[in-house]
Amino acid sequence: MVDELAAGERRPLARLLTRIENGDPTVRPLLPQLFAAGRGGHVVGITGPPGSGKSTLVSALIGEWRRRGRRVGVLAVDPSSPYTRGAILGDRIRMMEHAADRDVFMRSMASRGELGGIAATTWIAAAALDAAGYDPILIETVGAGQSEVEVARVAETTVVVEAPEMGDEVQAIKAGLLEVADVIAVNKGDRPGADRAARQLRAMLSTAGGRVARQPPPVMVTTATSGDGVAALADAIEKHREAAREPIAARDRAAHQVRRGLADLAAQRAVTTDAWESTVDAVARRELDPMTAAERLLDR
């Protein structure tokens, strides 16, 4: 199966991604092989609120990387929200201009709603695209919630897309997203406030200091519809690839992935024990505290 992926065939990859998305238990034993078959493709998370023109920008980035001769993989991750689902799917139609390109592989993936579910699924799917030789592998996600932070920790490089007209209020909401940004794109650069918004963001990021141990992320101005600034954004993303692969950064990411794996595994095992139902019931009746309950389940 991994050989078929390595040969660049689309159908085995599509089938594997379906199994990954469905949480098929036969995927688990493939992981060591899949991981070992990785070809070092750059995993890039792209996130930002609806209205920032993110999907158009992703489409423009795909075009730029294709001109550079790269095979591009795209995972469009839908959060589990029933409120935003329709809007997101509509938005992604813009990416369809690359649908006929054999060297672009696009896949929409739904979250299973479970804590950790989206991160685990995305991580394994990215490994599959890597084994199939795509580079970069773009993980596109919508919104400003838990899933974005989780997805950011799967990606080696996280791009946050903004739009200039977003007011102070929205800026504050998005502060959480800026924390995870390695590169920021102020899109819709042809609108009046774009350069000012970029300057404000740079000032905000440079004075944040203190608790932020690292270099502030570069703030790029792009106009996805005309293509202005898209090549420079692709360059900034490529440049971050090196920083992301420095031992300390790689180790931090690995530690987080293993922690996440431990959480998923411990929960999976506990849920399948005989004691799960009665233990949870005892906590619900307040006869047992959650930490002691967890300890008992883990020690079985």
Next chain:
Amino acid sequence: MVDELAAGERRPLARLLTRIENGDPTVRPLLPQLFAAGRGGHVVGITGPPGSGKSTLVSALIGEWRRRGRRVGVLAVDPSSPYTRGAILGDRIRMMEHAADRDVFMRSMASRGELGGIAATTWIAAAALDAAGYDPILIETVGAGQSEVEVARVAETTVVVEAPEMGDEVQAIKAGLLEVADVIAVNKGDRPGADRAARQLRAMLSTAGGRVARQPPPVMVTTATSGDGVAALADAIEKHREAAREPIAARDRAAHQVRRGLADLAAQRAVTTDAWESTVDAVARRELDPMTAAERLLDR
């Protein structure tokens, strides 16, 4: 110690909360006792973006519950963001009007940045306030990120505060918050668009259907500065208390808390084994996949 809490003394409670916040390991053995000493205080999460007037509303709610003869506990949970910190502290000054009231206990808690850290700390701190006889126990949090969703799962009832002027763009960003809402307050009800915003939210919530198995949350209009609608909001929160304590809801919350406990515990144990560093290094060098790494660590 639990006896001192039960006697309603403030200093032992303040000291215990400091130990909880610092992650002091001597807190762990107290948990069964602390949990057993719970008096059934209603844990209410209150969240929403900066600019929604949330802190003023919390202050008005405290006043309302004081008039009803209740002792009110407040945990103001700061997310780890360096970008929003200043704004949040400034915002909370509005709650200080209750600082001299002996029957209001307010405490600001910082997150440790660790995944799960904020939820675990908040859960234990709420248990301490419960043992000390506060009811309701308000957990106030800012923003629209991972921590809010986590905090929502600690609370029995989650109130999301909105402001009427927030546009479509912001609505979409906040969809993630609406998913966790048990009660919604459209604050700044004296502004022109307030009633229209409330109607829009009600329509959005009632048509979301399908994937949402439960009753849509009530949407209340409040004006925190004048007090209009605050008593009705307090009533809506009280009403949800019963729903939150139905066996299915209590069980769901307990299952999530135990899962979270399992995740924290599995990670804590793995991190302290000799194999942790070398295993994470192997994942960072891509010699081992994260899931197999987690399995090995868990099986030691």
